[in-house]
Amino acid sequence: MTRLNSGMLPGSAAIGQRSLGDPSRSFPLLPVIVDGCPATSTDAMQYPLEIAYDYDKVDRSLFDQAPLPGLSRWAPLLPPLADGLSMGEGGTPLVDAEEFGREIGVKGRLWLKDESRNPTWSHKDRLNYCVVSAAIASEARGIAVASSGNHGAAAAAYAARAGLPCAVIVAQNMPDAYLRLITSLGAHVIASPTESRWTVLRRIVDEAGFMPASNLTRFHTGNPYGPEGYKTIAYELFLQLGRSVPSTVLAPTGYAEMLFGVWKGFQELKNLGLTDRVPRILSAEPATRGPLARAVSSNEPATEVDGPASIAMGISCSVSSWRGVVALENSRDRALTSSEDTFQDMRRRLAARGLYQEFSGVAGLAAAKEASERGVELDGDVVAILTSTGLKDAELLAPPDNLYNLDSLDTLIAELQRI
Amino acid sequence: MTRLNSGMLPGSAAIGQRSLGDPSRSFPLLPVIVDGCPATSTDAMQYPLEIAYDYDKVDRSLFDQAPLPGLSRWAPLLPPLADGLSMGEGGTPLVDAEEFGREIGVKGRLWLKDESRNPTWSHKDRLNYCVVSAAIASEARGIAVASSGNHGAAAAAYAARAGLPCAVIVAQNMPDAYLRLITSLGAHVIASPTESRWTVLRRIVDEAGFMPASNLTRFHTGNPYGPEGYKTIAYELFLQLGRSVPSTVLAPTGYAEMLFGVWKGFQELKNLGLTDRVPRILSAEPATRGPLARAVSSNEPATEVDGPASIAMGISCSVSSWRGVVALENSRDRALTSSEDTFQDMRRRLAARGLYQEFSGVAGLAAAKEASERGVELDGDVVAILTSTGLKDAELLAPPDNLYNLDSLDTLIAELQRI
Incomplete structure (x- = not known):
C-alpha cells in the first residue's frame, strides 16, 4: 500500500470543532472528537460537533466558478483536505424532471440532484473525502466504519x-x-449482527488506532468532519440554478448528516451575502422507523424507535441525531416519512x-x-437528492417479468x- | 409512456451523412442510414458513415466554457439533439493517477477519464443521447439494440x-x-444465442419500425449518429488539461465507435484552430480476439476472427470496423491487445x-x-478512458476472500x- 504523502491543501478557513449542543463551546481542529461533544453530552443524550470557520477569510469570488467535480475547489469552506486525495467527487448533474414532478404532485419545477455520479x-464520497482527510491530518493508522453499504x-x-x-x-x-x-x-470486511456492530467498531478504534468514519455513541454524533462535505451540494445547487436557491430540498435521511450538511451550506450562502433566503430542507425517512420525525413531533433532541427494517437499507435507522433537529429548524412539518409501497412505486416510476x-x-x-398527498405545497424550484445507484441493491428487486427469448x-x- | 414532445435543439452545424468509404459521397441527415454506406459497401466489406458539419458556422467561443455535464452544451458540433432528452451525461472527471501510472510503466503523467460517472x-450514454435524438427526429416507433450490456x-x-x-x-x-x-x-429484453442476435434485431427493425442503435451489417457500421457523441470526450479533455491535448489516449475498443469519436473530436479541435497537434489514439482490445489489431496488421479494412470470448464482455468482439482503422490512422503500432491475466490484474490494482x-x-x-512492457514509451499527459462501473459485472469476480466475522x-x- 502506497501512502499518500503530499500533505494538506492550503486555504481552509476552518478554525475549530464547535459543539452543536452549546455553540459557545469550541475545541481545536485536532484531535478529531469522535464521541460527540464532551461538554454537553450526557448518558441520556449525546450532541454532535460541527466545524467552525472564520468566514471573513473566505473570498466571495469562490462562487465565481463552475460547479465542476473535485471538492478541493471548495477548500476555503471545508476542513483541511489532503492533497491528491480527490477522485472528482461532487459536481453531480442537476437533471430536469418537471414532467415527472407533475406526475407525483409537485406544483413547482422538480429537479433531481443525481449523487450516483x-x-x-x-x-x-463527499463525506469520506473530508473524513479520510481528517484521518491523514490526525496520522490515524486506518479508517473504521460500520455501514449498510454506501458509507x-x-x-x-x-x-x-x-x-x-480500512475496516x-x-x-x-x-x-x-x-x-x-x-x-x-x-477493505477488511467484518460481517456482524446489527446489535454487535458498535462494539466491534469500538474495538477496532481503541485497539488498532483506527479513526471512526461512523458513529460511536447511542444517539448519532458521528465524525464532525463528515457532514461538512455535504455543504458542497448546496453550493452546487446555488450555481446550477443560476445563482439562486431552490424553494425546497428533499433529502433522504438516515442519521441526518447530509440533511444537516445541505442545510448548513445554504446558511453559509446567506451569511456570505450570496442569497437573502434559504430553502426549506425536508427530511425523507422510511415510515417503518422514522426516528427523526418522531423526535421533532415529540419535541425531543433525539429518539430511539422500534419498527421493522425498511427496504431502503441505507436510511433504515433506529436512532436519530440532534443534527437532524437543527437542520429541520425544529419544525415537525419538515419531517416526512414514506411507506414501503411508496418506495417501491417511486423506484419503478423513476426507472421508467x-x-x-x-x-x-x-x-x-x-x-x-406523500407531501403532495397531504396537501403540502411544493412550489418553485424543488430539488430531490438522489443518493445512490440501483446497481447496488438490485438483488432486492423482484425478478424481471418482461423477458423474451426466441420462442x-x-x-x-x-x-x-x-x- | 409520456412522449417527449419538445422538438429539437437549435444550433447544430450538421449538414449530412458522409461516407467513410469515400468521403466525397454524402447523403442528407435524414433518413438515418443504418446499413452502412450504400455507395461503397459490398458483400465483402461494409463501410460506415459519419456526420459532416459546416465548421464555418461553429463559433470557437463554444470552447470558452467549463466542461460540465450535459452534452447539449456542444450542440453546434453534434447532430441535432432532442430538447429535454439530456440527463447530464458527460462532463466526467479526469482523475490524477500519476503514481498508478508509474506502477504500470507509464513514463508520463497518467490521467483517468472516468466514464462510469x-x-x-x-x-x-454519450452515444445513445445522439442516437435516441436521431430516432426522435426520424419519428421512429422505438429503439432496438443488440448489446452485451452497457449499450x-x-x-x-x-x-x-x-x-x-425500446427492445x-x-x-x-x-x-x-x-x-x-x-x-x-x-425495455423489452430478448435473451438470444449470439449467432441469432442480428437476425432478431433485423426483424424488430423491419417488422416493428424501430430504429437500430447498434449494427446490422457483417462488418460493423452501426448508427452514424452514435460515435458523434464520443467527440465530446476529446472536447472535455482539451478543457480539463488547460486547453491542451494529451500525448496519448488509450480507449477500450470493441467496434471502435468510441475510438473513432475521440479521434474525430481531436481532429476537429485542430481544424478549428484550437490546437496544432493531435494525440496518438491507441486501441485497447482483449488479445483473445482483437479483430482491429488483426485488420491493421494485415492491412485489411476489417476482419473477422475466431478465438474465445474475453472476460471483458463489453469489448469481446469477433469483427472489426473501418472506423477503427481510420482512428488508428492505419498504424499497426497503435493497436494494442492485452491478455486475460492483465485484465484481471489491472482491475484488481485499480480497485486497490x-x-x-x-x-x-x-x-x-x-x-x-502491455505497451510499456513492449518498450512503447508513453510520455507527456497520457489519458486512459475508464468506461463502466464494476458493479455491473461483479458476478464474474472470484468470491471475496478477505471476510471476517465475530469469531x-x-x-x-x-x-x-x-x-
Whole structure:
C-alpha cells in the first residue's frame, strides 16, 4: 500500500470543532472528537460537533466558478483536505424532471440532484473525502466504519486512495453487489449482527488506532468532519440554478448528516451575502422507523424507535441525531416519512423515466409524493437528492417479468407493432 | 409512456451523412442510414458513415466554457439533439493517477477519464443521447439494440426519457446486474444465442419500425449518429488539461465507435484552430480476439476472427470496423491487445487505489501496461478512458476472500495492529 504523502491543501478557513449542543463551546481542529461533544453530552443524550470557520477569510469570488467535480475547489469552506486525495467527487448533474414532478404532485419545477455520479456512485464520497482527510491530518493508522453499504464503499475507496487500511463492519445480509465493491476496494470486511456492530467498531478504534468514519455513541454524533462535505451540494445547487436557491430540498435521511450538511451550506450562502433566503430542507425517512420525525413531533433532541427494517437499507435507522433537529429548524412539518409501497412505486416510476436508483435513493421522491398527498405545497424550484445507484441493491428487486427469448419473439414483435 | 414532445435543439452545424468509404459521397441527415454506406459497401466489406458539419458556422467561443455535464452544451458540433432528452451525461472527471501510472510503466503523467460517472454509469450514454435524438427526429416507433450490456442500458434509459419503446437483445449469460438494470428501465429484453442476435434485431427493425442503435451489417457500421457523441470526450479533455491535448489516449475498443469519436473530436479541435497537434489514439482490445489489431496488421479494412470470448464482455468482439482503422490512422503500432491475466490484474490494482471498474473498463490500463512492457514509451499527459462501473459485472469476480466475522475478530484486530 502506497501512502499518500503530499500533505494538506492550503486555504481552509476552518478554525475549530464547535459543539452543536452549546455553540459557545469550541475545541481545536485536532484531535478529531469522535464521541460527540464532551461538554454537553450526557448518558441520556449525546450532541454532535460541527466545524467552525472564520468566514471573513473566505473570498466571495469562490462562487465565481463552475460547479465542476473535485471538492478541493471548495477548500476555503471545508476542513483541511489532503492533497491528491480527490477522485472528482461532487459536481453531480442537476437533471430536469418537471414532467415527472407533475406526475407525483409537485406544483413547482422538480429537479433531481443525481449523487450516483460520484466515484463510488453515492453521496457518501463527499463525506469520506473530508473524513479520510481528517484521518491523514490526525496520522490515524486506518479508517473504521460500520455501514449498510454506501458509507463503507466510500470510506474504503478514499482509504485506498490514501494508502490507509480500512475496516468495514457490515450487516450479515448485505447485498452481494455491495460486498464485492467494498472487498474489491481492499477493505477488511467484518460481517456482524446489527446489535454487535458498535462494539466491534469500538474495538477496532481503541485497539488498532483506527479513526471512526461512523458513529460511536447511542444517539448519532458521528465524525464532525463528515457532514461538512455535504455543504458542497448546496453550493452546487446555488450555481446550477443560476445563482439562486431552490424553494425546497428533499433529502433522504438516515442519521441526518447530509440533511444537516445541505442545510448548513445554504446558511453559509446567506451569511456570505450570496442569497437573502434559504430553502426549506425536508427530511425523507422510511415510515417503518422514522426516528427523526418522531423526535421533532415529540419535541425531543433525539429518539430511539422500534419498527421493522425498511427496504431502503441505507436510511433504515433506529436512532436519530440532534443534527437532524437543527437542520429541520425544529419544525415537525419538515419531517416526512414514506411507506414501503411508496418506495417501491417511486423506484419503478423513476426507472421508467431513465434513472435507476436504489431504494434509499428515491426517498426524496417518495416524500414529495406523500407531501403532495397531504396537501403540502411544493412550489418553485424543488430539488430531490438522489443518493445512490440501483446497481447496488438490485438483488432486492423482484425478478424481471418482461423477458423474451426466441420462442416468444413473434409475440413480442406483435406487441411492439401495437405500441 | 409520456412522449417527449419538445422538438429539437437549435444550433447544430450538421449538414449530412458522409461516407467513410469515400468521403466525397454524402447523403442528407435524414433518413438515418443504418446499413452502412450504400455507395461503397459490398458483400465483402461494409463501410460506415459519419456526420459532416459546416465548421464555418461553429463559433470557437463554444470552447470558452467549463466542461460540465450535459452534452447539449456542444450542440453546434453534434447532430441535432432532442430538447429535454439530456440527463447530464458527460462532463466526467479526469482523475490524477500519476503514481498508478508509474506502477504500470507509464513514463508520463497518467490521467483517468472516468466514464462510469454517466447516467447509466458507462460511456454509452454519450452515444445513445445522439442516437435516441436521431430516432426522435426520424419519428421512429422505438429503439432496438443488440448489446452485451452497457449499450442496452444506455439505449433503454434514453428511450425511457424520450417515452419511446425500446427492445434490447442480450446474451443468454448476461450478468444479472445488467439484466435488472435494463428491465427496470422499461425495455423489452430478448435473451438470444449470439449467432441469432442480428437476425432478431433485423426483424424488430423491419417488422416493428424501430430504429437500430447498434449494427446490422457483417462488418460493423452501426448508427452514424452514435460515435458523434464520443467527440465530446476529446472536447472535455482539451478543457480539463488547460486547453491542451494529451500525448496519448488509450480507449477500450470493441467496434471502435468510441475510438473513432475521440479521434474525430481531436481532429476537429485542430481544424478549428484550437490546437496544432493531435494525440496518438491507441486501441485497447482483449488479445483473445482483437479483430482491429488483426485488420491493421494485415492491412485489411476489417476482419473477422475466431478465438474465445474475453472476460471483458463489453469489448469481446469477433469483427472489426473501418472506423477503427481510420482512428488508428492505419498504424499497426497503435493497436494494442492485452491478455486475460492483465485484465484481471489491472482491475484488481485499480480497485486497490479506489476506482472499481468492470473488466472492459480497464482495457486502456491493460494496454498501457502491455505497451510499456513492449518498450512503447508513453510520455507527456497520457489519458486512459475508464468506461463502466464494476458493479455491473461483479458476478464474474472470484468470491471475496478477505471476510471476517465475530469469531475471527481477534485475528483481524491483531492483523490491523501489525499493518
